[in-house]
Amino acid sequence: MTERPQFYRFHQGAEVLPFAAAEYAARLAGLRAIMASKGVEAAVFTSMHNVAYYSGFLYCSFGRQYGLVVTATECVTISAGIDAGQPWRRSYGDNITYTDWQRGNYWRAIRSVTGLGKVIGYEADHMTVAVRMALRDDLQPARLVDIAALTMTQRMHKSPAELDLIRAGAAVADVGGYAIRDSIKPGVREIDVAMAGRDAMELEIARRFPDAEYRDTWVWFQSGINTDGAHNPVTSRALMRGDILSLNTFPMISGYYTALERTLFVGEVDAASLAIWEANVAAHEYGMSLLVPGAKCSDVTAQINDFLEARDLLQYRTFGYGHSFGVLSHYYGREAGLELREDIDTVLEPGMVISMEPMLTIPDGAPGAGGYREHDILFITDDGNEDITGYPYGPAFNVVG
Known part of the structure; x- marks a missing residue:
């Protein structure tokens, strides 16, 4: 033998x-x-x-x-x-x-x-x-x-080559976001919109990285009650006029994860929802202004908590305000030492990459019900930060269909 x-x-x-x-x-x-x-x-x-x-x-x-x-x-x-x-x-x-x-x-x-x-x-x-x-x-x-x-x-400390790849990934996420926006209209299913965003991103990754292996790129596109959780899977629910939407594009390039997350509404947004949305956008902008060298993750978290508490919204916060980027994904990896949470005391340094992504979830049946989330990726620089996410946030661009 x-x-x-x-x-x-x-x-x-x-x-x-x-x-x-x-x-x-x-x-x-x-x-x-x-x-x-x-x-x-x-x-x-x-x-x-x-x-x-x-x-x-x-x-x-x-x-x-x-x-x-x-x-x-x-x-x-x-x-x-x-x-x-x-x-x-x-x-x-x-x-x-x-x-x-x-x-x-x-x-x-x-x-x-x-x-x-x-x-x-x-x-x-x-x-x-x-x-x-x-x-x-x-x-x-x-x-x-x-x-x-x-x-x-x-x-957690990115090289120039990593920063270049992450920047490209953020641009790919934007491509997926625009493809999703173009697909939104009443009667279309969540799954159909999600596929449009995923296909657009995979084509863009192949264009930018012709020698790469293509795997793991995905979209979570949620509507109505399905927006209450950040990681709720896609369903076949059909969109209706006035629905709150959550757009989440996740291109994966050689193990590197990037993301775009935005709140949208189908056709129109009611006054109660608009007030919550604008408050979360304000928290998002305030949070981004805090991401500078020398800032401590727990201190940034406390400051955004105070911002939301002053508006009687802190009780609707669902998770931490941001996390690191690099070799990670939804089923492997996490740089848990760089997250915007109360129990993380890491100090931000140039070369780190972190998101700002406040989310508020208003319970079903209450005025403005649904999950509101914005998400930008920021490079920490010597004198502040650089936002590498290009897709616009807020009501002016994201009431569509």
Whole structure:
């Protein structure tokens, strides 16, 4: 019987990465400085966001395990045989393919890079109990060091190349927003409007990034009572005149998430709704003015809370006022250290990217019922901020159909 390998290298085709090799070399240099400061000999990453951030490879697990191993000299993605050469073509550094002939080949492939008995860095916020137990059994580490928070801090500070990609993503989100606006009229279903926005964005991404992989771009378009939550899925509800709408476009480019979110109304807006909408727009503009170097996330949150409380609206706030951008999405990744919440004391610095997105939800049956949300993406600069979202907010542009 032919002896089948536990793992091997299957390298075919040329590497095609979202960023230049120098970008990944700089990220790895930052990571290796983190590792050296903590005495870590090998970092074993299992999350989509860190694997993609340090290597460029955005995996699709489909029930299989994937990873990235970084040592002082190596950067190796670990992928399943089902993907053949695609992980190699999308990885900076080396790639090892493990087979499923034997249980545990994933860890054997990792061990071929790390060796046994080393100080291993890992992500405590991503690794399940079962996976951590397997790591201990198969790598027999001298010590485990959680480096998740430190890598998150590194990701929060964007390079010029990242800022360029995020700026392009915001422009793509605007394209989706205009396509959605053009599709709104009474009788059209939420799903039909959402598809128009998604299709427009995917075409624009392909135009701007002809060598990219296209995946994960989506739209949440909500109407009427469906606007009460920020993440309510699309339905087949038909739009009616006077409906409140929530436009949410989310282009994904090589793992990088951007967003546009706007309140609209179909045809007309009643006085009670207009008053709530204008108050939320005022909170949005006030919040954006606060996003400057040296501002503390919790302080910004407190100031917007005071703004809404003075207008007797704070009780309708539904979540924090903004978050970071980068390698993240609705099903992987989050830079939780950069969110506008009461319990986050991070100080804003040039090179950070953050949204301002106040939302008020008025209960069904009350005057002005519905969810109101505006969302812009801002770059923190040396002397203030730059709003990179172009699609207009407010009643003057967004009573449509």
